[in-house]
Amino acid sequence: MTEILIIIVVGLLGITFWQMSKILKLSQSGKKDDNGVATDADNKTQGKLMLWFAVLFYAFMIYNFWDYSKFYLPEAASKHGVDYDRLMMLSILIIVIVQIVTQFLLHYFSFKYKGEKGKRALFFADNDKLEAVWTIIPVIVLAALIIYGLFTWSDIMNFDEDEDAMVVELYAYQFGWKARYAGSDNTLGKANVRFIKGINTLGLDESDPYAADDKITTELHLPVNKRVIFKFRSQDILHSAYFPFFRAQMNVVPGMITQFSFVPTITSDEMRNSKYMVDKVKEINEIRAENSEELVAKGEMPLDPYEFDYYVLCNKICGISHYNMQMKIIVEEEEDFQAWLAQQQEFGESIKQ
Numbered sequence: 378m379t380e381i382l383i384i385i386v387v388g389l390l391g392i393t394f395w396q397m398s399k400i401l402k403l404s405q406s407g408k409k410d411d412n413g414v415a416t417d418a419d420n421k422t423q424g425k426l427m428l429w430f431a432v433l434f435y436a437f438m439i440y441n442f443w444d445y446s447k448f449y450l451p452e453a454a455s456k457h458g459v460d461y462d463r464l465m466m467l468s469i470l471i472i473v474i475v476q477i478v479t480q481f482l483l484h485y486f487s488f489k490y491k492g493e494k495g496k497r498a499l500f501f502a503d504n505d506k507l508e509a510v511w512t513i514i515p516v517i518v519l520a521a522l523i524i525y526g527l528f529t530w531s532d533i534m535n536f537d538e539d540e541d542a543m544v545v546e547l548y549a550y551q552f553g554w555k556a557r558y559a560g561s562d563n564t565l566g567k568a569n570v571r572f573i574k575g576i577n578t579l580g581l582d583e584s585d586p587y588a589a590d591d592k593i594t595t596e597l598h599l600p601v602n603k604r605v606i607f608k609f610r611s612q613d614i615l616h617s618a619y620f621p622f623f624r625a626q627m628n629v630v631p632g633m634i635t636q637f638s639f640v641p642t643i644t645s646d647e648m649r650n651s652k653y654m655v656d657k658v659k660e661i662n663e664i665r666a667e668n669s670e671e672l673v674a675k676g677e678m679p680l681d682p683y684e685f686d687y688y689v690l691c692n693k694i695c696g697i698s699h700y701n702m703q704m705k706i707i708v709e710e711e712e713d714f715q716a717w718l719a720q721q722q723e724f725g726e727s728i729k730q
């Protein structure tokens with residue numbers, strides 16, 4: 378039934394365009410110059426329109442930069458995030474400069490060199506100098522940008538394995554996350570989805586002595602200024618661990634372990650009390666208060682005030698509750714982190730019960 382309706386709609390649309398083109402033709406047939414060749418007056422109008430298009434285009438661009446600036450993330454909360462942001466800003470800056478110059482020339486030349494009776498275009502088959510200029514400049518700029526990008530990439534992805542780092546497993550499933558800490562031996566026990574049974578929901582190998590002191594948690598706590606090596610594992614399908622405030626993202630692929638490492642540099646408390654976040658939270662809570670009034674008027678519960686926290690989010694559309702697949706991250710001082718970790722139950726204990 379739907380297919381038939383679609384065919385009818387497409388057919389009707391076709392008839393509409395056909396009729397419109399006929400009306401347009403009829404309305405023009407009375408004029409003197411209906412031979413379809415542009416006159417000087419036509420060219421003048423088109424030239425002016427090209428200029429106006431450029432002006433409106435730039436105005437729209439500036440407006441967008443200004444209007445969307447409220448969605449910019451605050452300063453990166455990880456060590457490598459600063460390099461990442463610098464690379465991003467440099468790329469945007471180069472693109473914007475090239476765009477402004479080329480778009481301006483395109484529209485200005487269309488206006489300046491519009492067709493006029495008796496005016497002939499200058500023609501030359503080729504010009505080696507010009508070709509060299511517009512080939513070599515982009516090559517140099519792009520090569521520099523790519524090389525700089527590659528260096529940044531390798532700085533981020535290749536870290537010093539000897540550094541005093543903490544290994545944490547992030548385990549993804551439809552629709553949530555679990556974190557696994559290696560315990561006092563600093564080695565994660567073996568795991569495989571085939572071992573999933575009863576309360577062993579992460580599939581740890583119960584016979585592996587390294588697994589006994591592992592700690593499985595529902596919140597991700599990280600000590601500030603210490604390198605964390607994440608090992609990602611998925612129970613079911615493709616997920617993606619997305620840490621926007623730390624400028625990090627890594628696919629979580631079933632059947633393999635992916636890895637990423639970063640050093641968090643701003644604690645949750647520091648970020649919460651930063652000017653950026655205080656203003657942002659205030660704005661959000663004003664909107665919430667307004668919405669709450671409407672809810673209360675309808676006899677429903679008001680909304681809780683929002684408080685900032687870091688989260689790891691899933692960034693692959695993985696099913697019906699994908700939008701809510703998140704885990705709180707708490708970046709804190711080393712001693713707070715150790716105190717929290719000490720309270721968490723070891724895997725060996727949890728399966729004994």
Ligand SMILES: [Cu+2]
Nearest residue numbers: 616691695702
């Ligand atoms: Cu997911």
